[in-house]
Amino acid sequence: MEPAPKLTLNNGVRMDQIGFGTYKVPAPDTADVVTLALRAGYRHVDTAALYGNEEGVGKALRDFTAGSNVVRDEIFVTTKVWNTDQGYDSTLRAFDASMSRLDLDVLDLYLIHWPCPERGLFVDTYRAMEELYRSGRVRAIGVSNFQPNHLRQLMDATDVVPAVNQVELHPWLQQHELTNLHREHGIRTVAWSPLGRGAVLSDPVITSIAADLGVSPARVILRWHVEQGSIAIPKASSAERIKENLDVFSFELTPEQSSAIAGLDRNQRSGSHPDQVN
Numbered sequence: 001m002e003p004a005p006k007l008t009l010n011n012g013v014r015m016d017q018i019g020f021g022t023y024k025v026p027a028p029d030t031a032d033v034v035t036l037a038l039r040a041g042y043r044h045v046d047t048a049a050l051y052g053n054e055e056g057v058g059k060a061l062r063d064f065t066a067g068s069n070v071v072r073d074e075i076f077v078t079t080k081v082w083n084t085d086q087g088y089d090s091t092l093r094a095f096d097a098s099m100s101r102l103d104l105d106v107l108d109l110y111l112i113h114w115p116c117p118e119r120g121l122f123v124d125t126y127r128a129m130e131e132l133y134r135s136g137r138v139r140a141i142g143v144s145n146f147q148p149n150h151l152r153q154l155m156d157a158t159d160v161v162p163a164v165n166q167v168e169l170h171p172w173l174q175q176h177e178l179t180n181l182h183r184e185h186g187i188r189t190v191a192w193s194p195l196g197r198g199a200v201l202s203d204p205v206i207t208s209i210a211a212d213l214g215v216s217p218a219r220v221i222l223r224w225h226v227e228q229g230s231i232a233i234p235k236a237s238s239a240e241r242i243k244e245n246l247d248v249f250s251f252e253l254t255p256e257q258s259s260a261i262a263g264l265d266r267n268q269r270s271g272s273h274p275d276q277v278n
């Protein structure tokens with residue numbers, strides 16, 4: 001399958017609009033599952049120090065680039081600093097540890113995993129990331145799970161506008177206030193749990209559109225993300241689902257179908273509220 005089209009971030013770096021999510025991919029299976037994704041055409045992999053599988057991601061990248069004509073620079077890799085490593089010096093140390101596990105010289109995107117407002121450290125953490133960005137060790141920096149107030153506070157105190165904010169987003173949680181703020185500042189929205197951890201797949205509006213289009217519910221939801229201008233990072237375990245989730249560039253939703261999905265927003269999270277993670 002062809003790789004996904006790329007979107008340009010606010011510093012000119014380009015990122016595939018569909019990436020492969022690796023949360024809860026067990027460490028021993030990671031290299032095999034990420035290899036399935038790379039073989040299927042994914043050129044964007046999302047991991048995090050928390051997931052305990054950066055080594056497997058690194059192994060898949062090494063083996064795949066050694067055995068194909070795809071070079072490292074064609075694959076976009078994101079990882080994230082975990083909450084307990086927030087702070088200037090500890091973020092620099094956490095970055096080194098992630099890079100050593102990934103076995104990479106340069107990272108594509110480094111994110112603050114959660115704002116953790118009670119820790120009060122996200123500005124210091126981001127300043128360390130700005131340092132990594134200026135030194136060329138990371139091509140883009142950004143945040144994850146930032147609410148509008150966290151983003152405003154960060155942008156007031158730092159120099160580099162985040163390239164992305166990776167947040168929970170799917171038809172049941174559309175986050176319009178946040179995505180409008182992103183648009184205003186040139187921040188790309190990356191949708192985590194783009195399928196609502198699988199729950200949104202059985203929504204009757206989604207299954208009905210899927211039947212009308214003759215495609216799977218997962219493809220309908222991921223196509224909706226693409227048409228919203230978001231980047232989506234679905235996770236799947238089988239080769240069949242991994243391929244299916246990338247196959248969203250050969251059809252379109254009608255305006256009526258898009259409006260029906262817009263009507264599903266009900267502010268329903270599958271994960272934690274960012275103010276409650278510390």
Ligand SMILES: NC(=O)c1ccc[n+]([C@@H]2O[C@H](COP(=O)([O-])OP(=O)(O)OC[C@H]3O[C@@H](n4cnc5c(N)ncnc54)[C@H](OP(=O)(O)O)[C@@H]3O)[C@@H](O)[C@H]2O)c1
Pocket residue numbers: 020021022023024046047113144145166167191192193194195196197198201216218219233234235236237238241242244245271
């Ligand atoms: N920044 C953050 O705080 C944060 C938080 C959560 C997640 N994330 C990132 O976002 C990624 C995706 O989120 P997620 O894993 O929570 O949820 P998701 O991608 O919305 O959903 C994954 C679930 O959907 C199922 N699925 C996937 N494709 C399918 C298909 N074509 N048909 C039927 N079922 C399908 C998967 O099953 P199988 O695995 O059994 O195939 C899995 O149970 C994560 O892997 C991680 O990289 C980031």
